[in-house]
Amino acid sequence: MTGATRSGPLVRAVAPGRVNLIGDHTDYTGGYVLPMALDMATTVEGRRGGGLVHLVSAGEEAAALVPLSPTGAPVKDPPWARFVSGVVSALRPTEGLTGTVTTTLPVGAGLSSSSSLTVALCLALGAPGEPRQLALTAQRAEQAGSGVPGGIMDQLCASAAIAGHALLIDCRDLHVDPVALPEEAEVVVAHSGLSRRLSESAYAVRRGQCEAAEDLVGPLRDASEADVATIADPVLRRRARHVVSENRRVLDAAAAMRRGDLDAAGTLMTDSHRSLRDDFDVSVPELDRAVDALLAVPGVTGARLTGAGFGGCVVALAHRGTMAAHGADLGLRWWVVTPAGGATVEVLDRLD
Numbered sequence: 001m002t003g004a005t006r007s008g009p010l011v012r013a014v015a016p017g018r019v020n021l022i023g024d025h026t027d028y029t030g031g032y033v034l035p036m037a038l039d040m041a042t043t044v045e046g047r048r049g050g051g052l053v054h055l056v057s058a059g060e061e062a063a064a065l066v067p068l069s070p071t072g073a074p075v076k077d078p079p080w081a082r083f084v085s086g087v088v089s090a091l092r093p094t095e096g097l098t099g100t101v102t103t104t105l106p107v108g109a110g111l112s113s114s115s116s117l118t119v120a121l122c123l124a125l126g127a128p129g130e131p132r133q134l135a136l137t138a139q140r141a142e143q144a145g146s147g148v149p150g151g152i153m154d155q156l157c158a159s160a161a162i163a164g165h166a167l168l169i170d171c172r173d174l175h176v177d178p179v180a181l182p183e184e185a186e187v188v189v190a191h192s193g194l195s196r197r198l199s200e201s202a203y204a205v206r207r208g209q210c211e212a213a214e215d216l217v218g219p220l221r222d223a224s225e226a227d228v229a230t231i232a233d234p235v236l237r238r239r240a241r242h243v244v245s246e247n248r249r250v251l252d253a254a255a256a257m258r259r260g261d262l263d264a265a266g267t268l269m270t271d272s273h274r275s276l277r278d279d280f281d282v283s284v285p286e287l288d289r290a291v292d293a294l295l296a297v298p299g300v301t302g303a304r305l306t307g308a309g310f311g312g313c314v315v316a317l318a319h320r321g322t323m324a325a326h327g328a329d330l331g332l333r334w335w336v337v338t339p340a341g342g343a344t345v346e347v348l349d350r351l352d
């Protein structure tokens with residue numbers, strides 16, 4: 001059938017990774033987050049047509065081959081094909097795609113390389129570009145592909161990002177409020193050296209604990225510290241305390257960014273790390289050491305783990321020029337990143 005199939009247009013879709021400045025493990029209880037898109041991205045380029053998504057990736061030995069058939073079982077092999085399969089089942093495209101995937105993102109670093117793949121692939125397969133709708137489709141795809149009940153932050157950041165800005169996202173109604181990064185700010189991403197093991201069970205367990213806390217005190221988004229204090233179970237109380245305090249820190253950090261107060265924003269980021277470490281239990285020694293190493297650099301105002309935790313990267317806020325002056329001494333792999341715009345798709349030709 002494929003040989004006889006009319007070819008559709010050649011398309012190229014690009015979606016960025018993200019770093020979350022503050023607000024982790026808040027999205028799936030409808031809280032606040034403040035991510036920014038990275039100038040590192042995944043590109044899906046290919047020709048639409050046929051009844052199959054057939055992609056090769058520079059970083060993967062085996063191709064992903066996923067039939068569009070709605071009755072087909074999820075494709076699990078090679079492992080990266082799970083995300084392709086997830087997109088096909090979430091989007092149900094009417095025509096396939098034959099092409100390539102390339103990325104400038106480090107994989108397994110907690111910078112949302114998988115969300116950048118699912119968002120780019122949704123666009124390449126013809127998904128509508130409205131950011132919320134696109135993000136919700138990509139989220140369903142990623143949950144199906146990874147088996148992790150992830151929130152909406154990564155896909156919505158990749159879809160809705162605005163160059164030069166972080167996004168204050170209200171994960172209850174998906175309202176996105178751009179926050180300009182102060183001219184004086186430098187955002188640093190550093191790899192802890194430990195490849196992220198987004199332990200599927202640990203993420204799902206944390207999410208389940210938040211839901212158990214909500215059964216006791218109602219939505220954490222609306223809960224007060226006094227409500228949290230009524231939770232008898234010490235573990236659930238700490239989990240809830242993180243979420244409630246983190247939502248407050250996100251709003252305070254966005255306000256501090258808007259007035260250009262890097263010291264206040266940085267302090268909130270460091271407080272966030274302590275809360276994720278002590279109350280939410282998602283840090284590991286490598287992340288704590290990377291945070292401490294960044295906090296020791298003159299000019300850095302705050303640092304924290306970013307994303308789910310358990311390894312991968314940390315993020316720091318600094319005064320401009322900090323890493324040029326002191327980065328050589330850090331002893332970690334690092335990048336100074338600037339906030340990029342959101343995902344795009346272009347039709348490169350219309351041959352058929």
Ligand code: GLA
Nearest residue numbers: 024025150151152153307308
């Ligand atoms: C992962 C998930 C996000 C979010 C973060 C933690 O990146 O994909 O939805 O929950 O963890 O903030």
